[in-house]
Amino acid sequence: MQGLGVELGEVFTENLYNKRGNRENSRIVNLNDAVLNTNKSAWNRPVVVSKWTPEQAHERDSIIQELQGRIAAHWGFKDTRVLFTLPFWLEAIESPLFIGTFRHPHRVALSLRNRDQSPPEDGWELWRIYNERLLELVEQYGIALTDFDQPDELYLSDVLDKLIALGLDPALAARGGEFFDPDLRNQASSSVDGVSLPADVLSVYDELLNHHARS
Template sequence: MSLSPVAVIGMHRSGTSCLAGCLEDLGLSLGDVVTSAPHNKKGNRENPRFWPVHDAVLARVGASWDNPPSEPVAWTAQERADLKAVLADYDPLPRPWGVKDPRATVLLDGWLEVLPDLRLIGSIRHPVAVAGSLTARNGYEQSRGFAIWAGYNRALLRWRDLVAFDVVDFDAPDYEARVRDAAQRLGLDAARPMPFRDAELNHQKAGGETPAEVADLWMRLSEIAR
């Protein structure tokens, strides 16, 4: 079983923090991550040192976390060196270790140049719930939330067409079983307790019809989730 590193990818507010935290319960080493935040009681499970690296790459191509690039992004040699400098912190960690920052979803070309053996696992969530979460946290109009959601999830699908990896629906009724199955395929201990997930922290529920502008994309994502 491979012990190569793992990246948790997916749109912001789409359960990536929950998935990373659950995988950490099952043995994935996350290193020095945020464990508490105003809009995420248990923390986003991200290493803040990745944020400026990703933000600089996005800014160079005229993008940002809430205006994701529509095409793959080629990294410069300096940007790859900056990423390697942060990844050096992970050398002492038990394997497999993992990372999570939604920005990586739209910047994976650089990551895979630096870590060709990087494995992926994705988290998806209904666009209505994500847009509602962005409205509550950032004050964004629903249409803007849908546009950001679509940008990230198109990137996720693009990679899913190229590389086989599990995609977990955050709101699936059998979420825990799906995470454990995926964890086993990642070489983690799927039988461990998994206390990180807390249904009471899910404040946005998906309901009603999927908006037309994102319906086809959500259908495709639903088809690959397991």
């Protein structure tokens, strides 16, 4: 998104698991964590939030004002927690535009295991919780989806086409594509053949694939 002119603020440009960073804004991540905590939840046991403190609302408004004050024509952010904190953000943002991404449940579970040694079964269940919520929002807002497990060229083309469809500058497409590095796709080479997923997890994954095929 940055390559296509979207202002993300101060983001992580490098970390242990991604040499180019996850491009998440630490103020937004920390605020989403705080709002989840106010709702007696957390990133690994999330609920859709229904309350927040005046201080959290003030920090949100400050972040929005700071991003809007930069010279870019568009601003935005990336954080999976927003699937559950979206009501909090919608209180202050009118007519937002969305793009969503998903990948195979087992590859997500493997990434989580690398970070915190959690068993695959826990990763599958957390994946299901997040992606069931994603499907709810896809239905509600008509969110375009990208499949992170597509072959490299197809994935890049899919992402750029859908970002341009949201109104980003097509003249910057080449610049946007420069950020993508196939070698940094964690677990991309991990085989999912023979992985037996729970029926409810597989059902959500199949529905995501169907939505992507139609978008």
